[in-house]
Amino acid sequence: MKRIYLDYASLTPIDPKVLRVMEKYSTSSFANPSSIYSEGVAAMEALSQARQVVADFLHAHNDEIFFTASGTEANNLALRGVFDLVESLAKATANKANPPHLIISNIEHSSIGETATALEKIGVAVTRLAVDDRGLIDPATLKQALRPETRLVSIMMVNNEIGTVQPLKELAKVVRQYRQSRSTDKSFPLLHTDAAQAAICHDLNVVSLGVDMMTIDGGKLYGPHGIGALYVKRGLSLQPVIYGGGQERGLRSGTENLPGIAGLAEAIRLVMLEQPTEIARLHDLKLFFGQEFKQIYPEASINPRLNIGKDSDEFVDPHILNISVPNLDKEFFVLQLDARGVAISTRSSCLRDAEESYVLQALGLAEPLALRFSFGRYTKPADLRRVLRVIRDIKGLSQA
Numbered sequence: 001m002k003r004i005y006l007d008y009a010s011l012t013p014i015d016p017k018v019l020r021v022m023e024k025y026s027t028s029s030f031a032n033p034s035s036i037y038s039e040g041v042a043a044m045e046a047l048s049q050a051r052q053v054v055a056d057f058l059h060a061h062n063d064e065i066f067f068t069a070s071g072t073e074a075n076n077l078a079l080r081g082v083f084d085l086v087e088s089l090a091k092a093t094a095n096k097a098n099p100p101h102l103i104i105s106n107i108e109h110s111s112i113g114e115t116a117t118a119l120e121k122i123g124v125a126v127t128r129l130a131v132d133d134r135g136l137i138d139p140a141t142l143k144q145a146l147r148p149e150t151r152l153v154s155i156m157m158v159n160n161e162i163g164t165v166q167p168l169k170e171l172a173k174v175v176r177q178y179r180q181s182r183s184t185d186k187s188f189p190l191l192h193t194d195a196a197q198a199a200i201c202h203d204l205n206v207v208s209l210g211v212d213m214m215t216i217d218g219g220k221l222y223g224p225h226g227i228g229a230l231y232v233k234r235g236l237s238l239q240p241v242i243y244g245g246g247q248e249r250g251l252r253s254g255t256e257n258l259p260g261i262a263g264l265a266e267a268i269r270l271v272m273l274e275q276p277t278e279i280a281r282l283h284d285l286k287l288f289f290g291q292e293f294k295q296i297y298p299e300a301s302i303n304p305r306l307n308i309g310k311d312s313d314e315f316v317d318p319h320i321l322n323i324s325v326p327n328l329d330k331e332f333f334v335l336q337l338d339a340r341g342v343a344i345s346t347r348s349s350c351l352r353d354a355e356e357s358y359v360l361q362a363l364g365l366a367e368p369l370a371l372r373f374s375f376g377r378y379t380k381p382a383d384l385r386r387v388l389r390v391i392r393d394i395k396g397l398s399q400a
Contacts, residue, residue, distance in 0.1 A: 071217030
């Protein structure tokens, strides 16, 4: 019997069409794009075409797209690139009363949170905005946190554990109005969003969202694993964090991963083709599964605490379902599902050694862990019906 994978928020399988593109650029068209002979020129052309696909997806210019080795690297580049380490340390030493300032939320992905902690150690002041019980940032709270030294605000678009969708346009408006109100240096603060978890179900139009930088990750949209991209608005200057041959216009050195980049572009093409119908399909799967799960465990709660349905669509992503069940041994439950051919998780895979979820703690929930079911392109209604039967069996065994 085939295994059922319900952990798409952690990693998506590579689409077979993407694999075929990757194979082409790994074998017959594998040259270094920096080479001047014909194969290299062809590779550079393929690289340019892929960059344009990503740019079109984000409604950006192609020279605003920089390829990285992951979403994590793109997030690091966004934060560390703004806070030039030498400059920040010098400023912090010279004026400890008013150090450079970074604002993030307290439910950011670890690649943002840990980078912020590293920046703190060299003198950057960091504010971690609290979310409400829905996992949302109040624009008024962000407005209060801004100050003349604020250089960057980084708020993720969709949370990878609970699926909360931030009111990014409203947050961008707050940042923009503060920037325009400054009497000097209207370049800051900037707004970055980690949109790695948002690409499948959301419009990533950087112009309408009003962001200055955006991270995407191939491993979250059926593309290659180990490829990411950072959108950087024209006119912004970032400090590189990797030095070498000056690829990616000097911002990210290292020979371009052409198979990965071409695969990312193909994955994006496929997402753009299916997105209108896929969003509705995933929403229906989540609605069905959530309602049926609560029939089995009436005491279960959906995180954030919103009724699944039309009223919550604005705030919660349609492919992530986070469920708390009081007094249930979550990790044992996950292992029981695994033994019966079902893969789910209890938290972000980037927190493997953590005993509790800081995201659930930020929502004020008593449960240290929850069950995260995340659905995707290959999830079928029949799969979910089978999973529900397995869950009933597991509950029956625990009560026996």
